[in-house]
Amino acid sequence: MPRRRDEMVPDAEFRSYYGQPVIKPPIWHEPHMPTYLYLGGLSGAASTMAAVARLSGDRRLEFSSRLIAFAGGTAGAAFLVAELGRPERFLNMLRVFKTSSPMSVGSWTLAAQGGLTAVGAASAVTGVLPLVGDAASLASGVTGTLMATYTAVLLADTAVPIWHEGRRELPFLFAGSAMASAGGMAMLTTPRAQAGPARAATVLGAAVETAAGAIMERRLGMLSEPYHSGKAGRLMRASRVLTAGGGLLAAVAGRSRALTALSGLAVTAGALCTRFAVLEAGRVSAVDPKYTVVPQRERLDAGRPASVPGR
Structure with missing residues (x-):
């Protein structure tokens, strides 16, 4: 009498994928993509700062923030086009609008x-159509809030383990980093006597970024290993030192030109290091199968459903 199939085939003990990646690593390039992530966040946070400055009547800070937002957005778009390879690829992404797709939104x-x-920037520089420029600046405060965080959502909506599992904290990490860098740039381009709000934004942004990063790494547990070793680890450590140091300098800079400059440069460098570190950590977690397999087995053993990107 033939044996049943379930008697002939033993239970498989899946422990690895023969040493090969379970998922494809991200193919984004450096410095194009991380620089775009930084510049997009900078533009978004600066737009929000300009809108707040307009509502509070701080015209000098608004002027600086409008120019920073425009410069960051323009340079960021150039890096994105360089990443895509051809400008028409970006235009093709505008053929449809899907609220369920972070890339489309x-x-x-x-x-x-x-x-x-x-x-907003053209009106501020030329003085032409000031009401139109003010309206555009206020509207960019809304799109700017999205710009400062959507790239984090874009990363978290992938199957890359360290990004997807860090989806709760990544938007706060990127938003804090964007706020700190926008505040830092505004400090460098606004007279020191009028840069108080920019210094406050730098301090708050640095604190949010530092706290979000610490909380994310603690919650990720084993998955956070790429943030502590190799290239990603070095970049993340540099980011922490630069961001925290820049935030502290902004808090005590006052009217000191040297401390203001050091603070602005430090938080800017820290924000760039953060973006490079996050992308490098994503590559590491995608290439090593343990970062995909171990969390899946832990969820299965605990009887929890799998976490699926986009749901």
């Missing part, structure tokens, strides 16, 4: 942000 947000910041 982000593409339209970037397009709106670019147009609004261009109008």
Whole structure:
């Protein structure tokens, strides 16, 4: 009498994928993509700062923030096009609008942000159509909030383990980093006597970024290993030192030109290191199968459903 199939085939003990990656690693390039992530966040946070300055009547800070938002958005778009390879690829992403797709929402947000910041900056420089420029600046405060965080959502909506499992904290990490870098740039381009709000934004942004990073790494447990070793670890450590140091300098800078400059440069460098570290950690966690397999087995053993990107 033939044996049943379940008697002939033993239970498989899946422990690895023969040493091969379970998922494809991200193919984004350096310095194009991490620099775009930084510049997009900078533009978004600066737009929000400009809108707040307009509502509070701080015209000098608003002027600086409008120009920072436009410059960051324009340079960021150039890096994105360089990443895509051909400009028409970005235009193709605007053929449809899907609220369920972070890439689609982000593409339209970037397009709106670019147009609004261009109008706001042109009006601020030329003095032409000030009401239109003010309206565009206020509207860019809304798109700017999205710009400062959507790239984190874009990363978290992938199957890359360290990004997807860090989806709760990544938006706060990127938002804090964007706020700190926008505040730092505003400190460098605004007279020190009028840069108080920019210094406050730098301090708050540095604190949010530092706290979000610490909470994320603690919650990720074993998955956070790439943030502590290799290239990603070195970049993340540099980011912590630069961001925290820049925030502290901003808090005590006052009217000191040297401390203001050091603070602005430190938080800017820290924000760049954060983006490079996050992308490098994503590559490491995608290439090593244990970062995909071990969390899945732990969820299965605990009887919890799998976490699926996009759901």
